Structures are given as structure tokens and as C-alpha cells.
Amino acid sequence: MDPQKVDMFIMTNAKYFHSFHIAQIRERLLEIDDSKWVLFQTLQLKDPTTILIVSLLGGALGIDRFIIGDTGLGIGKLLTCGGFGIWAIIDLFLIMDATRDSNIVKLQQLLY
Amino acid sequence: MYALLQSVWRSQKSALFYWGLILFVLVGWGWLYWNLDPHHSLNICVLKNTTGLPCPACGTTRSLEALLHGEWLTALAINPLGWWAALGLVVLPLWLMVDGLTRQQSLYEWYVQVLQHIQKPKWAIPLALLMGLNWIWNIWKGL
Numbered sequence: 001m002d003p004q005k006v007d008m009f010i011m012t013n014a015k016y017f018h019s020f021h022i023a024q025i026r027e028r029l030l031e032i033d034d035s036k037w038v039l040f041q042t043l044q045l046k047d048p049t050t051i052l053i054v055s056l057l058g059g060a061l062g063i064d065r066f067i068i069g070d071t072g073l074g075i076g077k078l079l080t081c082g083g084f085g086i087w088a089i090i091d092l093f094l095i096m097d098a099t100r101d102s103n104i105v106k107l108q109q110l111l112y
Numbered sequence: 113m114y115a116l117l118q119s120v121w122r123s124q125k126s127a128l129f130y131w132g133l134i135l136f137v138l139v140g141w142g143w144l145y146w147n148l149d150p151h152h153s154l155n156i157c158v159l160k161n162t163t164g165l166p167c168p169a170c171g172t173t174r175s176l177e178a179l180l181h182g183e184w185l186t187a188l189a190i191n192p193l194g195w196w197a198a199l200g201l202v203v204l205p206l207w208l209m210v211d212g213l214t215r216q217q218s219l220y221e222w223y224v225q226v227l228q229h230i231q232k233p234k235w236a237i238p239l240a241l242l243m244g245l246n247w248i249w250n251i252w253k254g255l
């Protein structure tokens with residue numbers, strides 16, 4: 001892909017990914033054909049900060065985990081009052097990285 | 113290379129699943145045992161502590177206690193999830209032991225299959241509705 005387009009994608013979407021993934025994503029995007037540009041533009045990614053707010057408000061019901069696609073963990077949290085109350089608190093610290101993990105999985109489906 | 117990374121990630125995921133489940137079963141039984149002492153009572157529900165409203169799973173411990181005293185219908189009336197929790201607390205340790213002894217991953221494979229099914233609207237919508245109704249019932253009962 002055109003380096004300018006790739007850098008634009010990286011700049012607008014950097015907040016969705018771990019910083020240590022960025023270089024790898026950039027490298028891979030440069031190798032990809034231009035025709036896939038639209039697919040990358042329309043990718044539905046979750047904002048870690050938004051999910052953190054959801055986790056604060058609805059973490060005890062597992063809503064944060066449901067939204068990022070961890071349905072199994074969401075059900076686990078929902079059925080145990082937020083993992084006996086403790087998991088809901090621990091998740092406040094884990095959920096942003098978990099969101100970035102789920103975003104990279106989504107991107108990988110297009111990259112490879 | 114990518115396939116190798118994927119397989120490593122998958123094996124790590126199942127290991128995490130098993131350790132998480134072992135922890136869950138231990139905490140579950142420990143929590144139940146601790147609660148059987150009538151002097152002990154602790155409200156751990158974040159939602160109830162902050163808003164005063166019960167969450168969909170509130171009352172599961174009381175339901176399990178009723179089950180242990182042989183009061184099946186009382187348990188159902190407190191929270192139907194208690195029956196499922198009891199089933200889980202009995203079946204999961206046995207299944208975990210079988211998987212551990214035979215070096216298989218049958219529980220994990222079953223979990224992945226169930227997850228794929230319940231994410232389809234034909235299962236997800238009725239289940240979410242049931243959970244919602246149970247929640248409304250919990251609030252109405254004032255658990």
C-alpha cells in the first residue's frame with residue numbers, strides 16, 4: 001500500500017493497538033495490495049477508553065467483556081456478580097489491554 | 113510462522129481456561145463453605161453495594177444453601193441460577209479431573225462449541241431475555 005495511506009491509518013488508529021504492535025502493523029500494511037484499503041478503513045475497532053467507562057459502569061454484569069467479544073468471560077462475570085466482586089475491580093486494570101488484544105485479532109484477519 | 117504462532121496462542125488459551133476454571137471451582141466451593149456458617153455474611157456484589165439493586169446473579173449463594181438443606185423449590189424461588197450453579201460445582205471438578213487424568217481437552221473443546229452456538233441470535237436472544245426476566249424478578253423480590 002501507499003506509505004502515505006499506511007501512515008494515515010497508523011496515525012488515526014494507533015490508540016486502538018498496543019504500541020509494540022504498531023511497527024509490525026505498518027510493515028505488513030506496506031506489503032498489502034491497495035485494493036484492500038477500503039476494508040481497513042471500514043474496520044470496526046473498539047476504543048479502549050470507551051470500554052474502560054463501560055467497565056466502570058457495567059463491569060459487574062460483564063458488559064465490558066461481551067462488547068469486546070469475550071462472550072465466555074462475559075457470561076462468567078454475569079453469573080458470579082462480577083466474579084465475586086473482585087474480578088470486576090481487577091478488570092478495570094485489564095480491560096484496556098484486553099480491548100487492544102481483541103482489536104489486533106480483528107486486524108489480523110485482514111492482514112493475513 | 114503465523115500458523116505456529118496461532119497454535120501457541122491457542123494452547124496458551126486453553127491452559128488459561130483450565131487454570132481459570134480450577135480457580136473458579138475452588139473459590140466457588142470455598143465461598144459456599146464460608147457462607148454456611150450462619151455468623152458469616154458478606155455482600156460482595158458491586159452493583160448492589162453501589163445502587164442497592166440486586167444483580168441477575170444475586171441470591172445464588174442463598175439458593176445453594178437452600179439446596180444443601182434439601183429445599184429444592186425454595187432454592188428455585190430464591191434464584192433459579194442456584195440450580196445451575198450446583199450442577200456446575202458438581203460436574204466441573206469431575207470433568208476437570210477426567211481431563212487432567214486422561215490428558216485430554218474435552219471440556220475446553222465443549223466450551224468452544226457451546227460458545228459458538230450461544231452467540232447465534234437463535235440462542236443469544238432467548239437466553240438474554242431469560243436473564244433479563246430473572247433480573248426483574250430479583251429486583252421485584254428485593255433480594
